[in-house]
Amino acid sequence: xxxxxxxxxxxxxxxxxxxxxxxxxxxxxxxxxxxxxxxxxxxxxxxxxxxxxxxxxxxxxxxxxxxxxxxxxxxxxxxxxxxxxxxxxxxxxxxxxxxxxxxxxxxxxxxxxxxxxxxxxxxxxxxxxxxxxxxxxxxxxxxxxxxxxxxxxxxxxxxxxxxxxxxxxxxxxxxxxxxxxxxxxxxxxxxxxxxxxxxxxxxxxxxxxxxxxxxxxxxxxxxxxxxx
Amino acid sequence: xxxxxxxxxxxxxxxxxxxxxxxxxxxxxxxxxxxxxxxxxxxxxxxxxxxxxxxxxxxxxxxxxxxxxxxxxxxxxxxxxxxxxxxxxxxxxxxxxxxxxxxxxxxxxxxxxxxxxxxxxxxxxxxxxxxxxxxxxxxxxxxxxxxxxxxxxxxxxxxxxxxxxxxxxxxxxxxxxxxxxxxxxxxxxxxxxxxxxxxxxxxxxxxxxxxxxxxxxxxxxxxxxxxxxxxxxxxxxxxxxxxxxxxxxxxxx
Numbered sequence: 409x410x411x412x413x414x415x416x417x418x419x420x421x422x423x424x425x426x427x428x429x430x431x432x433x434x435x436x437x438x439x440x441x442x443x444x445x446x447x448x449x450x451x452x453x454x455x456x457x458x459x460x461x462x463x464x465x466x467x468x469x470x471x472x473x474x475x476x477x478x479x480x481x482x483x484x485x486x487x488x489x490x491x492x493x494x495x496x497x498x499x500x501x502x503x504x505x506x507x508x509x510x511x512x513x514x515x516x517x518x519x520x521x522x523x524x525x526x527x528x529x530x531x532x533x534x535x536x537x538x539x540x541x542x543x544x545x546x547x548x549x550x551x552x553x554x555x556x557x558x559x560x561x562x563x564x565x566x567x568x569x570x571x572x573x574x575x576x577x578x579x580x581x582x583x584x585x586x587x588x589x590x591x592x593x594x595x596x597x598x599x600x601x602x603x604x605x606x607x608x609x610x611x612x613x614x615x616x617x618x619x620x621x622x623x624x625x626x627x628x629x630x631x632x633x634x635x636x
Numbered sequence: 637x638x639x640x641x642x643x644x645x646x647x648x649x650x651x652x653x654x655x656x657x658x659x660x661x662x663x664x665x666x667x668x669x670x671x672x673x674x675x676x677x678x679x680x681x682x683x684x685x686x687x688x689x690x691x692x693x694x695x696x697x698x699x700x701x702x703x704x705x706x707x708x709x710x711x712x713x714x715x716x717x718x719x720x721x722x723x724x725x726x727x728x729x730x731x732x733x734x735x736x737x738x739x740x741x742x743x744x745x746x747x748x749x750x751x752x753x754x755x756x757x758x759x760x761x762x763x764x765x766x767x768x769x770x771x772x773x774x775x776x777x778x779x780x781x782x783x784x785x786x787x788x789x790x791x792x793x794x795x796x797x798x799x800x801x802x803x804x805x806x807x808x809x810x811x812x813x814x815x816x817x818x819x820x821x822x823x824x825x826x827x828x829x830x831x832x833x834x835x836x837x838x839x840x841x842x843x844x845x846x847x848x849x850x851x852x853x854x855x856x857x858x859x860x861x862x863x864x865x866x867x868x869x870x871x872x873x874x875x876x877x878x879x880x881x882x883x884x885x886x887x888x889x
Contacts, residue, residue, distance in 0.1 A: 411886060479845050481872050481884045625874030 413478045417487065420470045424491050424498075427463040428542045431498045431505070434460065435538055435608060438508040439531045442601060447516045453509035460502040467495040483622070490622035494545065497611045497618070501538065504604040504611070511597045511604075521577065521594050526569035527602060533563050534605045534612070541615035548623045553616030563609035570602040639666040642806060642836040643688060648702035650683055650692065657683045659860040661702070665853075670828060670837045672851035672868065674844065675883070679857040681840045685808050688838065689725035690718050706806070723750065726799030730811040732791035734783035734798075739766075739775050742783045742794055746802040761801055768834075769797035770827050789820025796827065800835075807831065809839040813846065825850050844884055848872045856880045 434453050441450035471492050474480060480488055515521075537559045544553040574595040582588045620628050643665040650658035658680045665671050673681035686692045687704060690711060704711050711721055723746070734742050743762040752758060762779075766772040771793040775786070783794055792812060799807060809828075813821040828837060828850045841847050847854055847868065854871040856863045856879075864871065864880040875881045882888050 413886065481844060481848070482875055482881045484885045485873065 413474070413480075413484075416470065416474060416478075417484060420467065420474070420488070420491055423463060423467055423470065424495060425542075425546065427460060427467065427495060427498050428545070430456070430460050430463070431502045432538055432542060434502050434505040435508075436535065438505040438512065439535065439605075441509055442512040442515070443528070443531070445512070445516045445520065447513055450509040450512045450516070453505050457502055457506050460499060464495050464499040467491060483625075486622045486625060490618045493618045494615050497614050501608050501611050504608050507604045508601050511601045514597050515594060518590060518594055521574075521591075521598060524570060524573055524598070526566050526573060527598070530563060530566035530570060530602060530605050533559060533566060534609045537563065537609050537612040541612040541619070544616055544619045545622075548619070550620045550623050550626075553619040553623075554628065556613045556616035560609050560613045563606055567602050567606040571599060574599050574602075639669070641665065642667040642707065643838075644703075644705045644708075645684075645687070646703040646705075648684075648687065648700070648704060650680075650687060650701075651699040652695070653697045657860055658687070661862045663855060663862055663865055665836065665838060667836050668832055668834070669852040670832050670839060670850055671853045671855060672847035673838065673840045673855050673857060674842075674847050675857035675863075676888075677842075678859075680860040681855075681857045682810055684857065685810055685838060685840050688806070688808055689722045689727060691722075691727065693718065723802045724804050725806040725808060726802065726804035727808040727810070728792070728795050728799055728812050731815050732788060732795050734786070734791050734794055736782065736784055738780045739783050739786070739794060740779045743797045743801050746798060750802060761803075762797075765797040765801035766794075768800050768831065769793045770823065770830070771797055787820070789816050789823055792816060792820070792824060793827065796824075796831075800831075804835065806836045806838065809837065811840055811842060814842065821846070844872075856883060858883065 434456055437449050438453045440446060441453065471488055474488055478484075537556055540552050540556055540559065543549065544556075578592050578595045582591050617627075617629050620626055641664045644663075646662050648658055648661040649656060661680075661684060673685060675681050683692065687700065688706075688711075692698050692700070700712055706721070706725065710716075735745060737745075740762055743765050744758050747758055747761055752761070763772065763776075766775060771790060774790060775781075775794075778785075783791065786794060792815075796807075796812075813824045816824065825846065828839070831837060832852075839847075839850065851868045853865065854868045855865040856871065856875075858879060864875060864877050866875070871880065872884060875884065
């Protein structure tokens with residue numbers, strides 16, 4: 409007979425995976441809303457955030473119950489602690505997706521800025537990071553989790569490139585005060601989106617650190633990793 | 637600071653007739669530390685505990701091979717006086733077992749057996765032992781009442797006082813709180829924390845939480861073998877062997 413505790417641990421894992429899937433989808437929709445200037449998609453991201461928040465609350469409830477009633481040990485204990493931390497990171501990622509969607513709604517109202525290749529690269533790498541973070545959790549793959557650090561450096565690089573391109577855009581002479589204001593507004597909104605993406609990269613890296621803690625009982629937070 | 641060993645067991649085997657209950661146990665137990673022995677029923681942890689003050693000698697058909705040393709001295713050597721060994725290595729059992737005598741006489745019992753007759757010495761040693769076992773304040777006004785009138789938790793602390801009265805170095809505890817309610821259990825656990833300042837304690841427990849709470853070192857036994865030993869925090873958060881992890885997370889046993 410399977411212990412009830414094992415079933416509850418499975419339930420916790422399934423809830424977390426469900427939250428991860430919804431968060432990843434919200435992030436994907438938010439970035440598509442930005443790229444394709446799709447207001448409807450942006451609104452679905454904003455509307456869907458409540459479901460993710462509710463899952464975070466549900467995970468907190470399950471964790472509290474397991475800690476109080478089961479006194480878990482070793483890997484179970486690490487998994488339960490890791491699950492609360494991962495759910496916090498996912499909830500913050502979902503908030504960043506909402507932020508991206510809200511900025512995209514503004515940008516959809518106005519003509520597009522010039523094409524920004526660094527922004528597309530930033531979206532690509534942060535999406536890959538979120539995917540790697542979730543996969544590392546599903547597959548207990550610490551190596552994948554640790555490699556997120558490397559990917560995060562690439563994300564940071566692209567964020568700086570976006571910033572530089574948009575600063576250049578703002579300082580270049582635009583005829584007419586009204587156009588100048590609009591140009592600055594669109595540039596700042598886009599910079600905010602790039603900061604959200606960069607933050608998603610950081611949060612995905614944190615998830616990788618929690619996975620390493622769950623699987624290997626090692627703490628790689630705030631530590632230099634030799635990738636060689 | 638280097639921690640000195642109190643007990644060392646090397647390649648210890650123990651047999652009940654033909655049944656090998658302990659298989660090649662090697663472990664070092666440090667002075668003034670609490671070592672918890674955990675493992676499923678029949679794994680050999682209580683047998684090992686009883687090897688440490690030769691309580692198994694009382695069971696016929698048993699045999700010991702290997703080496704157990706207390707302060708470097710082989711306790712299975714012929715010249716060893718077992719009564720003196722058991723004075724140095726006291727024991728507390730699962731169920732409180734006070735004698736049907738007064739509280740005073742229960743604690744004084746071991747002292748009288750050891751030939752102490754001076755009333756002042758007896759009185760002082762009984763008081764000291766009852767204070768060490770955190771029972772003095774509860775019984776000082778009825779020291780000549782029957783010990784059987786005490787609650788289960790008080791009786792167990794009385795048994796601890798009885799063991800402490802003869803001033804041992806080591807205290808062996810075989811599931812000392814398993815018949816007690818949570819409050820009495822907590823008192824025993826608090827007491828263990830206090831006692832480890834002056835005594836080396838080895839405790840057998842079926843409660844994983846108790847082992848985690850009271851011990852410095854945890855040793856996991858399974859089917860007569862010592863599977864893993866380590867500091868308690870490591871054993872309960874990141875044991876190195878899967879077998880240990882499976883046991884402490886309740887996957888078997």
